[in-house]
Amino acid sequence: MHPAYSMIIFTVLSGLGYGLAVVLGLGGLEPSLPSTVLAHILALVLIAAGLIASLFHLGNPQRAWRALSQWRSSWLSREGVMALGTFVPLTLNAGLLLFTGQSEPILGYIGAAGAMLTVFCTSMIYTSLKGIDAWHSALTPACFLLLSLTGGVLLAACFAPGTRLLAGAGLLLLLGAMASKLAWRRRMLRNQPLSTPESATGLGGIGRVRLFERPHTLDNYLTREMGYRVARKHSAKLWAIALVCAFLLPAALLLLSLALGGLPLRSVLVFAVLSHSVGVLVERWLFFAEARHAVMNYY
Amino acid sequence: MTSLPQDRGTTSLGLVIDLDVCVGCHACVVSCKEWNTGGYGSALSDQHPYGDDVSGTFLNRIHSYEVVPEGGEVIGEAGQARIVHFPKSCLHCEDAPCVTVCPTGASYKRASDGIVLVDETKCIGCGLCAWSCAYGAREMDLAAGVMKKCTLCVDRIYNEALQEEDRVPSCVRTCPANARHFGDLGDPRSEVSIMVAERGGYDLMPEQGTRPTNKYLPPRPRISLADQQPAMPLAENTEGARGFFAWLDKTLDRI
């Protein structure tokens, strides 16, 4: 699949924002600290920036409101509804904290649940597509949710340096997210494709099917959108980069942070978030670029 | 509403494509584009039509495949490799994933005849329906930013302004080899259903669970040239000669 930057940026930024919103909603940061207000605002900014990036993906963004109508059948519509709905408790709580100095725990819980549900809906858009074997797995939502939470906890840790609870949670989540992503990738590489050129053409009864001539000599929408190929040697390298940046380095930095204090502690935590984000960007790029669409059985 | 219709009647209009007959001339591709660029919805745009990197929106495309039986050879007449031309347009699936994934309600399946259409005034061009179609039957028009797909020529088949014989899809009307047939596949007595039953018509990628309406008729078994050849070349065979020719044959043989 074509790795569209709008989609990659959207899923990574909003994933971080929603993860942070969960930590805030569950009271992971001390509300009385001024930095916590900043964290609330940062979560909203990340989510909003992600959603705006996603609009760049549309052919007719001026009609985007229509996407809220089909929540009964469409995960994309559900995602839109959840994303907008979740803004309400998140914004209310940020406002309350800013103006009254106190947030409302109930709103926090609702916001946290909404945040996770929104990420779940996003992941289900991909998971529900049967024609893309790599995505059509329960491991896909697991990876999205764990990565979002991990990013959120790492980000929250920057606002409360030295909190052992957050560092511990971060380490556990890093482990969990890495395990689920490893399992996801293992499955993708080993999985037998559901459809083949033989089943796609129905000519398997005669023999092996090989494309002799394309419909057109040059690319078309389908080959550009679904036919993206990344060289195996590159994908292996990128995957190694993703593993190190997204999981291993942040885990090492978190461990290191337990032994530090003051400015070094802060910079180590910020560096962990940056590294993790870069890793997740690479991971998300691969998520699209490596996924093979059933339509390519015709090409 | 992009949930699939609950009150679907029995009518399922669709195409039956005969892979034995298709000669891969692309006439249906051209006629489909010609009819549909001026008909239903926005035009089917081309990008850089006179440049190096030509591309455009099509609702119907022809692929050509080489099919090699086990142990068969690819080269020349000696082996059994064969070329199959393969027209592909929307299959108007009964369980169409392209309909249910659509967030806007633009994609829908008609309850009355099963045709899958896009209401372009609602489409936001998110492209998710094209991702969901395993058959590659949907293409985003890059100029209009909306999704295009085969309409089963809905603006022809019910069009009373046209002559009776023209009230079939443009591709069907055009095919010089008569490889494309249109009819009601929900009616077991329709011509297309009988054709499917007799020729063993099949679904593409049944494992995707989409239950396509369109059916494909398999190429008939090929008789290899070697098997067809009479023992003696026809021009050498004089067995059937009678009367004067029989005498001439014998006399000439003796000389």
Ligand code: SF4
């Ligand atoms: S062929 Fe593709 S576009 Fe047509 S109905 Fe089936 S899934 Fe939808």
Ligand code: SF4
């Ligand atoms: S591209 Fe248009 S028709 Fe397709 S899913 Fe998106 S809104 Fe629906």
Ligand code: SF4
């Ligand atoms: S039925 Fe009409 S729209 Fe569909 S492929 Fe044929 S000509 Fe094109």
